[in-house]
Amino acid sequence: MTIKKRFLISYIGGIAIACLSLFSIISIVFYVTTGKISSPVTLYKTFTQQRSLSPEEELAYIKLRGIAKSDPEQLLAPSGELKKTIEQFEAESLGVVVRKQEAIAYYSQDLVEKSLVVHFPKFDANNIETRGTIDNAGRLYRYMKFDFYFNDQVPGSLLVLKKENNFLEFMTKWGVLIIVTILLVSIGGLLFFNHLLKKTIIRPLKNLGAGMSEISNGHLEMSVNEPTKQTAMEVKQLTNDFEKMREALIRSTEEQVKLENNRKELVASISHDLKTPMTSIIGYVEGLLDGVADSPEKRDRYLQTIHTKAISLNELIEELFLYSKLDAEAIPFHFERININDFLKHIIEEFQLQDNQVSLRLINQEPTSYVLADRMQLNRVFINLIENSLKFKAKDRVLSIQIEVLNVSQMVEVQVSDNGQGISTEQLPYVFDHFYRGEEARPTNTGGSGLGLAIVKQIIDMHQGQVMIESELHQGTTVTILLKKA
Numbered sequence: 506m507t508i509k510k511r512f513l514i515s516y517i518g519g520i521a522i523a524c525l526s527l528f529s530i531i532s533i534v535f536y537v538t539t540g541k542i543s544s545p546v547t548l549y550k551t552f553t554q555q556r557s558l559s560p561e562e563e564l565a566y567i568k569l570r571g572i573a574k575s576d577p578e579q580l581l582a583p584s585g586e587l588k589k590t591i592e593q594f595e596a597e598s599l600g601v602v603v604r605k606q607e608a609i610a611y612y613s614q615d616l617v618e619k620s621l622v623v624h625f626p627k628f629d630a631n632n633i634e635t636r637g638t639i640d641n642a643g644r645l646y647r648y649m650k651f652d653f654y655f656n657d658q659v660p661g662s663l664l665v666l667k668k669e670n671n672f673l674e675f676m677t678k679w680g681v682l683i684i685v686t687i688l689l690v691s692i693g694g695l696l697f698f699n700h701l702l703k704k705t706i707i708r709p710l711k712n713l714g715a716g717m718s719e720i721s722n723g724h725l726e727m728s729v730n731e732p733t734k735q736t737a738m739e740v741k742q743l744t745n746d747f748e749k750m751r752e753a754l755i756r757s758t759e760e761q762v763k764l765e766n767n768r769k770e771l772v773a774s775i776s777h778d779l780k781t782p783m784t785s786i787i788g789y790v791e792g793l794l795d796g797v798a799d800s801p802e803k804r805d806r807y808l809q810t811i812h813t814k815a816i817s818l819n820e821l822i823e824e825l826f827l828y829s830k831l832d833a834e835a836i837p838f839h840f841e842r843i844n845i846n847d848f849l850k851h852i853i854e855e856f857q858l859q860d861n862q863v864s865l866r867l868i869n870q871e872p873t874s875y876v877l878a879d880r881m882q883l884n885r886v887f888i889n890l891i892e893n894s895l896k897f898k899a900k901d902r903v904l905s906i907q908i909e910v911l912n913v914s915q916m917v918e919v920q921v922s923d924n925g926q927g928i929s930t931e932q933l934p935y936v937f938d939h940f941y942r943g944e945e946a947r948p949t950n951t952g953g954s955g956l957g958l959a960i961v962k963q964i965i966d967m968h969q970g971q972v973m974i975e976s977e978l979h980q981g982t983t984v985t986i987l988l989k990k991a
Contacts, residue, residue, distance in 0.1 A: 561594070580610070580661075582611070595613050601665060601666070603662070605655060632650075635650050639664075646667060648666045648667070706740055709740045720751060786811050821956075838967055843877075845988070849919070863903075864904065866907055867908045874990075875991040894906050908922075917987070917990055927981055
């Protein structure tokens with residue numbers, strides 16, 4: 506049940522209580538006005554006195570009143586035509602009562618004589634008050650009265666009675682009890698609805714608030730109790746959303762810790778990789794200053810080493826700068842439709858001009874394949890892959906690099922394979938991590954910074970593509986790149 510329905514029920518309960526309060530106010534006003542609190546019976550009698558006669562009542566009253574005026578003695582012992590008339594009236598739920606002096610001379614069968622004697626209205630020769638209500642053995646009857654004198658001048662009275670319906674009789678007898686009962690039930694219902702709202706809305710919201718307080722204090726492991734079946738749907742949804750937020754915060758915190766650890770590792774790796782060439786440069790410069798290089802040939806060798814280390818250091822700084830900009834998504838990518846076959850042919854031609862000791866060839870499985878890519882960054886990807894193969898080529902054979910292009914569904918697959926040193930199974934899962942070279946001592950004699958494959962992965966990720974690697978130690982490596990077709 507929704508909060509809206511629950512509050513609607515509460516409002517209905519409030520309206521019921523307002524009605525009861527209004528009834529109480531009316532009663533108080535009535536008391537202030539009349540000086541007494543009218544009972545349901547009094548109010549009912551007032552109402553019946555003002556109500557118009559039914560056709561049956563009016564006909565019976567007029568006919569019997571005419572007989573009372575002309576020949577009242579017939580009413581003492583009805584017979585003949587008069588008896589049939591009275592029986593006809595009685596068949597229509599009317600009652601007839603004739604009193605002479607204080608004695609009841611005639612009454613209908615459904616009436617109780619003793620009660621008639623006790624509650625019979627007073628004689629009024631002027632017939633000023635001819636209508637009212639009489640109690641007969643606990644049952645209320647509305648009556649019309651005509652007072653007259655018999656032939657011997659003894660006062661007599663004629664009553665034509667109409668029994669009221671059971672509902673009015675029931676309300677007259679039990680009205681006060683019913684009103685009190687309704688009042689108690691209304692109050693009980695209001696308390697019940699209040700308890701229901703507290704159980705299904707207020708209490709779950711309090712639990713949710715307590716959970717939020719725990720989170721604000723840094724206790725993310727504190728979960729909110731599972732809502733009960735009776736809990737409002739909106740509160741359940743809010744609780745579920747809160748749990749999702751808490752789990753997301755836990756994941757975010759764990760990711761933050763992981764990023765912080767990676768940052769520390771990155772700083773340590775940068776320090777190591779920068780320190781190694783710098784140490785060599787400082788050592789050779791000090792050797793020159795101290796005169797250790799005492800011959801022109803030795804000085805040239807020292808200077809050449811310093812130059813090589815400086816170039817290596819500069820390349821490392823450039824790759825580190827590129828990696829950090831890619832990681833921060835600070836490099837704009839300009840995507841365009843590129844013919845991947847022509848693009849790779851151009852790269853191969855450049856390398857063949859630089860190094861004739863490498864066998865580099867392109868295998869075109871498809872005549873024409875187009876991808877959506879940034880030309881400059883994609884060029885960096887394949888340059889890094891080819892240079893990586895050159896750095897880790899096998900010493901016992903000529904390096905052979907083969908590039909193959911395939912169409913796979915909505916992607917273009919480019920495989921770069923070599924016959925170099927290969928990578929062991931243990932090291933393979935970590936090759937795309939920054940500063941990973943595969944050797945525990947992290948030597949730099951290969952000229953690698955450990956950022957080449959990490960940069961490749963970042964660039965391909967920015968292209969919404971995939972990069973995978975397969976390798977076997979001493980056999981070679983295959984890097985597979987998937988790019989979107991254009």
